[in-house]
Amino acid sequence: MELLFNYLSNQTLIYFCLIVAIISFIESLALIGLFIPGMMIMSAIGAIIANSHEKFYPSWISSTIGCLLGDWISYFIGFKFKNWVKKLRIFKKYYVIIKKMIKILNEHSISSIFFGKFIGPARPIIPILSGMLEISFIKKFFLPNFLSCIIWPLIYLIPGMLTVLLIHLPKNHENNIFKKFLIFNIIIIFLSIWTIWKNIQNKKNIIINFLNKRKISWLPKIILIIGIINIIILQFNQNMIILRSSIVKIFYF
Incomplete structure (x- = not known):
């Protein structure tokens, strides 16, 4: 690659x-x-x-x-x-x-x-x-x-664009925490959406069966909401402002 x-x-x-x-x-x-x-x-x-x-x-x-x-x-x-x-x-x-x-x-x-x-x-x-x-x-x-x-x-x-833009952020402890927290929330949002979609389609797999047996099929929805709230909160972080500015430059070079 x-x-x-x-x-x-x-x-x-x-x-x-x-x-x-x-x-x-x-x-x-x-x-x-x-x-x-x-x-x-x-x-x-x-x-x-x-x-x-x-x-x-x-x-x-x-x-x-x-x-x-x-x-x-x-x-x-x-x-x-x-x-x-x-x-x-x-x-x-x-x-x-x-x-x-x-x-x-x-x-x-x-x-x-x-x-x-x-x-x-x-x-x-x-x-x-x-x-x-x-x-x-x-x-x-x-x-x-x-x-x-x-x-x-x-x-x-x-994904490739976002990865490079995150790499270009200044390297310090605070920025590293921001990067990890942002990536983590993006991952849990996608996983939650995938799980909810599979559940709607009644697709039988290990995750869906486990959630249904434990009667916690609501859990992915809660995780999705938490992930979205975290992303909204991150919008006010200084690093996110820099990241948004970099994204805008790609669309309006």
């Missing part, structure tokens, strides 16, 4: 954006994206952007274009070659996951197409399945897919 970071950092803006578009394209391409560590690569790109503010908007646009092309090609592969796709070994290997996705797509096609972009295993599968199920490209697929491809790069770039 360090070699990739150094390689991308030394590229001109045009080549950097071209690489970002290709990475986003491959990440979104039918089934192939399953084997690409998307979050890690996009986080590395986000870290580079945080060090070079002028790359943010070109990278965002490039990633969106690559994402859209990958999804649209995947859709038409599924639409035109559904019988051939079903015979692929990889399709049979992930059949259990695919079967669940087909059920969700049949019941909630538009929302599944939008939110599927942000779920690792679903990202490269939803578009090709949409084509195989002959979900209308214009009426149901295009808009949620277009919106998700605009938002997806932002969500995947932010």
Whole structure:
């Protein structure tokens, strides 16, 4: 990953954006994206952007274009070659996951197409399945897919950007406590949201079963509220003011 970071950092803006578009394209391409560590690569790109503010908007646009092309090609592969796709070994290997996705797509096609972009295993599968199920490209697929491809790069770039900005804060005891407290609260917020979402979906796993058996399914909600309150309180910290200023500079370089 360090070699990739150094390689991308030394590229001109045009080549950097071209690489970002290709990475986003491959990440979104039918089934192939399953084997690409998307979050890690996009986080590395986000870290580079945080060090070079002028790359943010070109990278965002490039990633969106690559994402859209990958999804649209995947859709038409599924639409035109559904019988051939079903015979692929990889399709049979992930059949259990695919079967669940087909059920969700049949019941909630538009929302599944939008939110599927942000779920690792679903990202490269939803578009090709949409084509195989002959979900209308214009009426149901295009808009949620277009919106998700605009938002997806932002969500995947932010961890890398935030990491670099936190590293650049002056090093002292108070700042170290601030960094750890901020990261801790971000983690518990995401974990709480994930747990609540799984509980809503009635997904059986160790955590959900434990909470239900102990009759403390309310615990993630309390933790989520505490995490949000802590983040709000941190907004008045001097380090957060510096961090917000750095984030604003990326958007308004």
